[in-house]
Amino acid sequence: MAEVTASRLSPLGKPYSELKHIVNADGQNLYCKYWEPEEEPIALVVLVHGMGEHCERYDRIAGALTKHNMLVFAHDHVGHGQSEGIRLDVKTFQVYIRDLFQHIDVMKKKHPKLPLFMVGHSMGGTIAILAAFERSSLFTGIVLSSPAIDVNPVTATPFKVFMAKMVASIIPQLPIGSLDPNDVSRNPESVKSYSEDPLVYHSAIKARIGAQTVKGMERIRNGLSDIRWPFLLQHGDEDKMAEVSGSRLMYEKAASKDKTLTIYEGSYHELDKELEEVAAKVVGEIEEWIVKRLPSQNSQEAPEPEAAADDKDRKEDVEVITATAEDRKEEAEVNTEDVQPEVPAESS
Template identity: 50%
Template sequence: MPEPGAAPRRSPQGVPYTDLQHIVNADGLHLFCRYWEPADPPRALVFVAHGAGEHCGWYAEIAQRLKELSLLVFAHDHVGHGQSEGDRMNIKDFQVYIRDSLQHIDVMKARHPDLPVFIVGHSMGGAISILTACERPGDFAGVVLIAPMVQMNPDSATPFKVPHYVHSFSQLRQLSYSTDISFFLSRQVEAYDTDELNFHGGMRVSFGMQLMGAAARIEREIPSISWPFLLLHGDADKLCDIRGSRMMHENAPSSDKKLKVYDGGYHALHHDLPEVAESVLKEVTTWITERLPATTLQEPQGS
């Protein structure tokens, strides 16, 4: 708690957290939160984990579609991202992302204790989602992964595919999200570059090391994954290796798993060409609603 008379904590953009929806994590950092609450009683909870360098506002369209199906969607900007506190796109331990996700999920579960919980994660958020579900495999009704960071790309120094001229961690310092990665991210390059809440600097060596460690941990966890999951990946993804998704789909022992590959799809499939983005939205919403408890599905609509 701030001392009496102390100035309120402010977001990196200068907005007092008293004016923003937020949670405070175990390190005392304020994390900006978004909630998409349906008008009717919610049928499930859906936590969204965004990717590296971006923020949870980029998932409004997916969240809105799920909200229209009476699902309560919630998300936060990870530490060091968007409107949350913390060193910009840097982390002392990747586990912090997982810990914070579980904290937020627990807050929402306490408010809605009888609802099934799903996770939707993209890119680094996919890695966060996988490891979060692995920590509590019995807690989640399903996990949706859009171009997740699963496997190391043997041709580069990071779990992301990066331009061929980047051969070492020292060169990663010069790799700018605004000039390189956004080009490969999605078709909406200008929107990404002009969004002031996105991170537009270079990737730090320490951050790359944390990503590498997370990918290695995921590879160790895959043989024990039993929870349902949906994998969506574009075969033109230049950032996260599609071979990781294929490996996870093949090797995870889950009895409920699906991989859909989009020919020519970029990294951010939900912001790809209109027909691709629409297909992704339908896949996500259909897959989740098909896994709601039967009693939930039988509730009359509009009553």
């Protein structure tokens, strides 16, 4: 049952009549955010935020895209930010995907001819991938920032995962763990902002959302070889919140012709809020990747979701950006290699 006050106020005490919002299929108000360009939009970009945070934290990425006349939109998931719902609890992960499609359909109805891109961070990356599994033809391209795809084999052993699922079915809101703000970024200002943000969830992660997220990650790993849509993966190799192994696995197994993996060495979880020299590169890469795939920016149409390609004909581009710990003021070394890696055998 949704956590709704009699007067339908947001978690900050504002009536939804004064906030931009949509009402989902369960009758819950979801707070919406729109970053509109100064001129007529040429593309749509939907941002999908991560666990325990909210969409207002994406001004920098949105600003980089609106200057190219893209209309950027997002909403706070159920139980997050300024949306209704029990904090950090969801009966099924599919609720997040359902609500995402509802918002996308509203925007596509208003702008039916515009290409649509999606940017998903952390758990938002999990949601984005699962959404693309269901309706890949909607998206011209997808950016995944530190997506939650793989579990930590040390902290999430098969036994612990099994027990978490069992507990979730009995005591769904039982606290099972917490997120350390210091793991968000190496930038002290970003850590401070995260820690002091009243719309960020600062209490323990609950059993049901943890179990539902793990199930979503399992669905992704089982379907990686079916991915044929264009994507950019970004991940820090010191990320303690989402395993970088998941991004590597997706890059290796996906059948997409247009795919890029960028590993930011030494970086933590929220790459757009990392040390400034890293954050600038991260946002710049997102901006450049999307702009290059706008139909109007190319002599050819933007890449469409494609049929499975012969592995011998695939040519992937792997970028590894290294920011050394010894001298953060130096420009990061960029190594770009065109490789044809051996395609790993499918798991049974």
